[in-house]
Amino acid sequence: MKTRERILQTSLLLFNEEGESHVTTLEIANEMNISPGNLYYHFRGKEAIIPELFDRFEHELTSILKAPIENPLSLEDNWFFLYVVFEEIHEYRFIYRNLSDLLQRFEVLHRRFSRLLDLKRLTAKAICTSLMQKQIINIDEEEITQLADSITMTITFWMNFQQLRTSETPSHLLMHQGAFQVMSLLAPYFTEQHREFYDGCHAFYQEALKEVS
Amino acid sequence: MKTRERILQTSLLLFNEEGESHVTTLEIANEMNISPGNLYYHFRGKEAIIPELFDRFEHELTSILKAPIENPLSLEDNWFFLYVVFEEIHEYRFIYRNLSDLLQRFEVLHRRFSRLLDLKRLTAKAICTSLMQKQIINIDEEEITQLADSITMTITFWMNFQQLRTSETPSHLLMHQGAFQVMSLLAPYFTEQHREFYDGCHAFYQEALKEVS
DNA sequence: GTCTATATTAGGATAGAC
DNA sequence: GTCTATCCTAATATAGAC
Numbered sequence: 001m002k003t004r005e006r007i008l009q010t011s012l013l014l015f016n017e018e019g020e021s022h023v024t025t026l027e028i029a030n031e032m033n034i035s036p037g038n039l040y041y042h043f044r045g046k047e048a049i050i051p052e053l054f055d056r057f058e059h060e061l062t063s064i065l066k067a068p069i070e071n072p073l074s075l076e077d078n079w080f081f082l083y084v085v086f087e088e089i090h091e092y093r094f095i096y097r098n099l100s101d102l103l104q105r106f107e108v109l110h111r112r113f114s115r116l117l118d119l120k121r122l123t124a125k126a127i128c129t130s131l132m133q134k135q136i137i138n139i140d141e142e143e144i145t146q147l148a149d150s151i152t153m154t155i156t157f158w159m160n161f162q163q164l165r166t167s168e169t170p171s172h173l174l175m176h177q178g179a180f181q182v183m184s185l186l187a188p189y190f191t192e193q194h195r196e197f198y199d200g201c202h203a204f205y206q207e208a209l210k211e212v213s
Numbered sequence: 214m215k216t217r218e219r220i221l222q223t224s225l226l227l228f229n230e231e232g233e234s235h236v237t238t239l240e241i242a243n244e245m246n247i248s249p250g251n252l253y254y255h256f257r258g259k260e261a262i263i264p265e266l267f268d269r270f271e272h273e274l275t276s277i278l279k280a281p282i283e284n285p286l287s288l289e290d291n292w293f294f295l296y297v298v299f300e301e302i303h304e305y306r307f308i309y310r311n312l313s314d315l316l317q318r319f320e321v322l323h324r325r326f327s328r329l330l331d332l333k334r335l336t337a338k339a340i341c342t343s344l345m346q347k348q349i350i351n352i353d354e355e356e357i358t359q360l361a362d363s364i365t366m367t368i369t370f371w372m373n374f375q376q377l378r379t380s381e382t383p384s385h386l387l388m389h390q391g392a393f394q395v396m397s398l399l400a401p402y403f404t405e406q407h408r409e410f411y412d413g414c415h416a417f418y419q420e421a422l423k424e425v426s
Numbered sequence: 427g428t429c430t431a432t433a434t435t436a437g438g439a440t441a442g443a444c
Numbered sequence: 445g446t447c448t449a450t451c452c453t454a455a456t457a458t459a460g461a462c
Contacts, residue, residue: 024436024438025437026437026438036438036439037439037441040438040440045439046438
């Protein structure tokens with residue numbers, strides 16, 4: 001693997017583990033067994049590494065989020081979809097760890113992150129509308145906006161939130177929890193016939209919980 | 214006002230405005246027109262100021278959150294209660310801006326913040342249970358946990374979330390939005406007779422929105 | 427209690443040899 | 445491309461006079 005690529009990989013790893021602001025250029029270089037001078041040959045510094053990692057995240061998450069807008073998901077696929085979204089966010093969790101700070105320092109990224117949020121909302125709305133058309137859920141047009149906002153916020157902050165309470169939860173469980181939490185936002189809107197699907201989610205989630213302990 | 218107290222006030226102001234990590238001891242001293250040496254006479258540095266600000270936040274928020282556990286609120290008072298909670302969080306928003314970072318640096322505060330989260334959940338549950346007993350909402354016992362989690366997350370992250378999208382929203386509107394967003398989590402559970410209360414919240418919120426633009 | 431002046435350090439960054 | 449050596453800066457922290 002090329003040094004340039006290794007720098008990106010190592011940075012991502014360290015940023016995720018220790019928090020971007022605590023990682024120094026020297027630490028990245030040491031971890032890779034190269035000299036700090038060499039790192040500076042490839043990148044002008046941390047400031048140059050971060051946008052490039054963000055590029056990747058933006059690209060990957062965008063393509064994930066666009067899928068359900070273009071082709072409606074089956075009811076069951078929603079769970080899988082949510083899991084994949086959480087997985088992607090987890091892979092670049094350093095961005096979310098200190099969101100305000102990061103976006104304050106990089107004005108460009110702020111606009112781009114906002115657009116990602118808009119896309120999350122759009123996707124959430126598309127999913128709700130599709131479920132409504134299939135008469136799986138029953139909800140007023142007006143309430144959809146609020147619901148989509150709650151879903152978007154859950155997608156954005158759930159793992160952060162959960163880790164504040166239980167810092168040692170294994171990551172795949174965090175994702176299951178997140179997916180279930182989103183489902184529980186939809187739960188009260190499920191029609192009687194599809195109620196059992198939500199119960200299935202609940203059971204599935206309980207199963208995942210047991211496996212851990 | 215004593216210098217010591219002025220340091221705390223000024224720090225809070227600057228932390229909230231610029232983000233705690235960007236504020237230096239020198240900047241605090243300059244803002245107050247005292248020397249950095251003087252600041253160090255009163256506090257060992259930023260590391261000593263932060264826990265003291267957290268103390269105050271913890272104390273104030275705890276007493277706000279305990280109220281509805283001890284005496285159930287009337288339906289209308291819930292809105293006011295939520296507003297007050299958001300107001301308090303807003304007053305110490307620097308804590309929330311870079312939560313993970315802050316709690317990573319101060320291990321002691323991590324535990325204390327977790328306890329605050331637990332109290333938020335407890336309060337949310339108490340409110341739901343009380344509304345259920347008065348037959349204002351209708352919800353399964355099992356679903357209350359998820360609902361309380363969603364309320365807690367909204368209380369914790371709503372203003373952050375909202376500011377990521379619209380950074381220039383005036384603060385009192387942020388609080389109204391937050392309160393309304395929490396209400397919308399309860400909305401689908403309202404019984405037919407109390408449905409109009411939620412509509413009232415909606416109208417009230419729209420009113421607040423108009424005043425701004 | 428408050429000031430000025432100065433010490434210390436960590437991290438970011440570059441020059442120049444190989 | 446990579447290394448070593450070195451510089452620069454911003455921020456923390458202290459000493460000692462008033």
